[in-house]
Amino acid sequence: MSQWLASLPNLQPYGDPMYFGYLLLGLLPIIVGMFIGRRFQIYEAGFSFVFILLMFAGPKWVQFYALIAYILWQTVLILLYQSYRKRYDNKWVFYGAVFLSAFPLIIVKLHPVFNQNKASIIGFLGISYLTFKSVGMIMEMRDGVLKDVKIWPTVRFLMFMPTLSSGPIDRYRRFEADYEQVPDRQRYLDFVQSATWNIMLGFFYKFIVAYVISVKFLGPFKKAALLEGGLFNLPTIGVMYSYGLYLFFDFAGYSLFAIAISKLMGIDTPINFNKPFMAKNLKEFWNRWHMTLSFWFRDYVFMRLVLVLTRNKVFKNRNVTSGFAYMVDMLLMGFWHGVTWWYILYGFLHAVGLIVNDWWLRQKKQKNRDRKKAGLEPLPSNWFTNGFAIFLTFNFTMFTFLVFSGFLNELWFH
Amino acid sequence: MRKRLWLIFGPLLCAVLLILVVILAANTQPKSNYKVERKAATATSPRVFKSAILKQQALSDKQHRFVPFFGSSEWKRMDAMHPSTLAEGYHRSYRPFLLGQSGSTALTHYFGMQQMLPQIQNKQAVFVISPQWFIKNADNPQAFSIFYSTGQGLDFLKNQTGTKADRFAAQRFLKVAPQGSINQMMKKVANGKSLTPFEKHRINAQLSLVNHEDAFFSKWRIEDNYNKKILPESKKLPQPYNREKLGQVATHLGQQSTTNNRFGIDNTFYNKRVRQSEKGLAGKQKSINYESSVEYNDFQLVLEQFAQSNTNVMFVIPPVNHKWVAYTGLNEGMYQRSVKKIEYQLRSQGFNNVVDLSKDGNKPYFMQDTIHLGWNGWLAMDDHVDPFLTQKQAQPKYKINDKFFDAAWANYRPTASDNFSKFKQ
Numbered sequence: 041m042s043q044w045l046a047s048l049p050n051l052q053p054y055g056d057p058m059y060f061g062y063l064l065l066g067l068l069p070i071i072v073g074m075f076i077g078r079r080f081q082i083y084e085a086g087f088s089f090v091f092i093l094l095m096f097a098g099p100k101w102v103q104f105y106a107l108i109a110y111i112l113w114q115t116v117l118i119l120l121y122q123s124y125r126k127r128y129d130n131k132w133v134f135y136g137a138v139f140l141s142a143f144p145l146i147i148v149k150l151h152p153v154f155n156q157n158k159a160s161i162i163g164f165l166g167i168s169y170l171t172f173k174s175v176g177m178i179m180e181m182r183d184g185v186l187k188d189v190k191i192w193p194t195v196r197f198l199m200f201m202p203t204l205s206s207g208p209i210d211r212y213r214r215f216e217a218d219y220e221q222v223p224d225r226q227r228y229l230d231f232v233q234s235a236t237w238n239i240m241l242g243f244f245y246k247f248i249v250a251y252v253i254s255v256k257f258l259g260p261f262k263k264a265a266l267l268e269g270g271l272f273n274l275p276t277i278g279v280m281y282s283y284g285l286y287l288f289f290d291f292a293g294y295s296l297f298a299i300a301i302s303k304l305m306g307i308d309t310p311i312n313f314n315k316p317f318m319a320k321n322l323k324e325f326w327n328r329w330h331m332t333l334s335f336w337f338r339d340y341v342f343m344r345l346v347l348v349l350t351r352n353k354v355f356k357n358r359n360v361t362s363g364f365a366y367m368v369d370m371l372l373m374g375f376w377h378g379v380t381w382w383y384i385l386y387g388f389l390h391a392v393g394l395i396v397n398d399w400w401l402r403q404k405k406q407k408n409r410d411r412k413k414a415g416l417e418p419l420p421s422n423w424f425t426n427g428f429a430i431f432l433t434f435n436f437t438m439f440t441f442l443v444f445s446g447f448l449n450e451l452w453f454h
Numbered sequence: 455m456r457k458r459l460w461l462i463f464g465p466l467l468c469a470v471l472l473i474l475v476v477i478l479a480a481n482t483q484p485k486s487n488y489k490v491e492r493k494a495a496t497a498t499s500p501r502v503f504k505s506a507i508l509k510q511q512a513l514s515d516k517q518h519r520f521v522p523f524f525g526s527s528e529w530k531r532m533d534a535m536h537p538s539t540l541a542e543g544y545h546r547s548y549r550p551f552l553l554g555q556s557g558s559t560a561l562t563h564y565f566g567m568q569q570m571l572p573q574i575q576n577k578q579a580v581f582v583i584s585p586q587w588f589i590k591n592a593d594n595p596q597a598f599s600i601f602y603s604t605g606q607g608l609d610f611l612k613n614q615t616g617t618k619a620d621r622f623a624a625q626r627f628l629k630v631a632p633q634g635s636i637n638q639m640m641k642k643v644a645n646g647k648s649l650t651p652f653e654k655h656r657i658n659a660q661l662s663l664v665n666h667e668d669a670f671f672s673k674w675r676i677e678d679n680y681n682k683k684i685l686p687e688s689k690k691l692p693q694p695y696n697r698e699k700l701g702q703v704a705t706h707l708g709q710q711s712t713t714n715n716r717f718g719i720d721n722t723f724y725n726k727r728v729r730q731s732e733k734g735l736a737g738k739q740k741s742i743n744y745e746s747s748v749e750y751n752d753f754q755l756v757l758e759q760f761a762q763s764n765t766n767v768m769f770v771i772p773p774v775n776h777k778w779v780a781y782t783g784l785n786e787g788m789y790q791r792s793v794k795k796i797e798y799q800l801r802s803q804g805f806n807n808v809v810d811l812s813k814d815g816n817k818p819y820f821m822q823d824t825i826h827l828g829w830n831g832w833l834a835m836d837d838h839v840d841p842f843l844t845q846k847q848a849q850p851k852y853k854i855n856d857k858f859f860d861a862a863w864a865n866y867r868p869t870a871s872d873n874f875s876k877f878k879q
Binding site for chain 2: 049058225229232233236240
């Protein structure tokens with residue numbers, strides 16, 4: 041089996057235009073089924089299996105076994121916790137279940153730190169996105185909103201091929217509802233239309249814009265910056281902007297593909313990006329950038345933490361509570377990206393940014409309230425202030441992406 | 455619903471059709487166009503190197519005789535004595551078609567040649583073979599990918615017949631080429647398996663598409679070295695041709711251009727590439743070795759191809775700048791042994807047109823910089839190349855020796871007076 045797997049060609053999801061040819065060929069029966077209002081479950085499972093297999097075929101075959109073991113682990117854990125939760129609700133058991141669910145990911149993230157950057161053998165492409173899904177399921181079981189989960193639906197949710205490797209991160213109940221209810225013809229036509237558009241836009245984003253930025257700007261800027269050296273230099277600013285834009289076009293393009301393929305399979309996977317660089321402040325930025333990730337952190341980390349902190353009266357001031365929660369939330373996200381100083385600093389900077397952003401919004405509210413009392417007009421809000429806000433937010437996020445890129449590490453320490 | 459589907463897919467369909475029409479309308483056998491050809495012949499750029507159409511167009515021109523000049527970074531040294539300038543200035547019956555740039559090596563050329571086999575069949579060529587190619591890690595995937603286009607790989611797959619050379623080339627390809635859709639077929643060739651009719655069909659279909667794309671895109675943005683360098687430089691040549699006068703002009707130009715350093719290196723090159731790092735380079739090349747390298751095997755691929763195509767090739771082995779290597783500590787004995795090994799590989803297989811300039815690195819204004827021929831060096835090369843290309847030559851008889859594909863040959867370190875008896879046929 042291993043040898044056979046190693047000999048197969050490796051097909052990275054959405055890696056090149058040819059991939060879409062293979063994908064559409066495999067999707068054809070599913071699309072026809074959708075048109076006549078039916079979901080061919082067995083065919084769909086086979087189709088997903090083949091493409092997931094090819095994702096990990098060739099030199100990466102070890103990852104295929106890691107994936108299978110991981111899915112087993114998560115499914116057993118989810119079902120065990122569900123049967124426990126039917127009778128009891130001890131919070132420590134809940135914490136334990138969450139920990140065990142995140143455990144493989146924690147190992148994968150920590151392993152390189154203690155082993156000269158060598159990747160752990162239990163890791164595979166997409167492990168962190170699967171962890172979000174399964175941890176989310178366990179939390180919703182604790183909440184009591186998720187019941188009667190079965191093996192097969194769990195597996196097909198976790199292993200949903202279009203979003204397996206890098207999201208967008210869906211939620212079980214939403215996904216399951218879509219899966220069970222094949223869209224009617226009008227709605228499916230809407231799906232097909234949006235999928236066609238998204239694939240074309242994704243081509244433009246990923247294979248043209250991101251490619252050009254990477255080859256014509258990012259590469260040369262990096263080279264020039266490294267040649268000049270020092271703590272900071274002009275080409276590094278070029279690296280900053282080109283990397284930030286590259287990241288957006290590459291990842292947004294990828295997300296468009298994943299959403300489009302989902303839709304062709306009759307699943308309305310949520311969007312991931314909504315003009316992030318038009319955000320007027322950092323809070324809004326996180327409602328527009330990698331949305332399914334930030335919403336996940338908002339719902340399953342931030343809100344819950346605020347709730348616990350408030351309930352236990354940890355801080356007297358609720359602004360301190362939210363500030364603390366921002367810090368935990370964003371640092372955790374930093375660690376999730378990888379245990380390196382630049383990812384963690386990236387999380388820290390965003391936490392500080394969000395805290396300052398909150399403070400500023402409070403100040404503004406207070407000022408406007410005072411001005412209203414005094415019979416004055418509210419603070420000006422016009423094209424200039426809005427433009428300035430967008431400009432400021434854009435530049436702050438670009439700077440954090442420079443940190444995120446790890447390029448500074450190369451510039452300073454190599 | 456049909457209207458809705460048309461609204462969704464109609465524009466897409468139209469776009470795809472439009473692209474296909476535009477690409478397929480491009481002529482893959484363009485008529486001779488001397489202006490385009492002479493630009494392509496002196497561009498030395500990877501874009502031209504990768505384009506089957508440009509190479510074929512020039513090399514099959516009936517009115518103008520372009521001769522492939524294989525080499526690497528020396529082609530960029532376009533001074534008055536550069537082969538292209540001499541051919542232009544003296545209106546010779548041939549024009550060099552320069553192939554290669556810094557980073558190109560034997561394997562690059564082997565795959566580049568696959569795109570023009572009919573054009574080199576029974577013809578002549580010049581090949582500057584630099585010992586610098588034969589370094590320890592000669593197989594650099596990054597360098598290879600600069601000069602590689604899918605068309606080359608496809609043409610190779612189409613041309614190959616499963617010989618030992620073909621298998622070896624496929625194996626080498628898999629080591630250095632980027633991941634691509636043809637790697638599966640390459641693997642088959644490397645393992646000595648034959649391709650299925652379906653695969654052969656696929657190769658032809660893909661090749662046709664690739665060539666149409668090539669025809670559509672390649673004629674744009676060819677570097678215009680012809681008008682910028684070759685033509686103005688050719689004005690400096692004394693008319694009519696007089697070898698003695700030419701030597702004086704070369705020496706004079708060399709003198710003028712090498713005034714800011716003690717190595718006889720061109721001023722601009724010295725300023726750009728040497729001045730800053732000069733101190734650090736003292737004694738730096740002591741441990742460099744060109745005697746054992748997989749490049750010797752790759753070079754055999756090229757020779758095998760020339761033999762198969764019955765191409766009459768003149769090989770030129772350039773020297774290194776003596777003042778410079780005295781400073782960097784490059785081992786002259788090692789250099790000469792590597793030249794000896796190259797020459798053995800050539801002559802023992804019947805490649806007897808060898809111009810060995812390797813001992814001339816101390817002649818005045820022979821080198822333009824550290825390792826590249828210039829002024830008098832170009833003329834020394836021309837003394838052999840011009841008669842070779844303009845006078846009638848006997849067709850050589852090659853006898854290919856597959857032992858040169860072995861690792862034993864690649865790794866073999868010759869002695870100063872070696873007779874290579876181990877590798878006799």
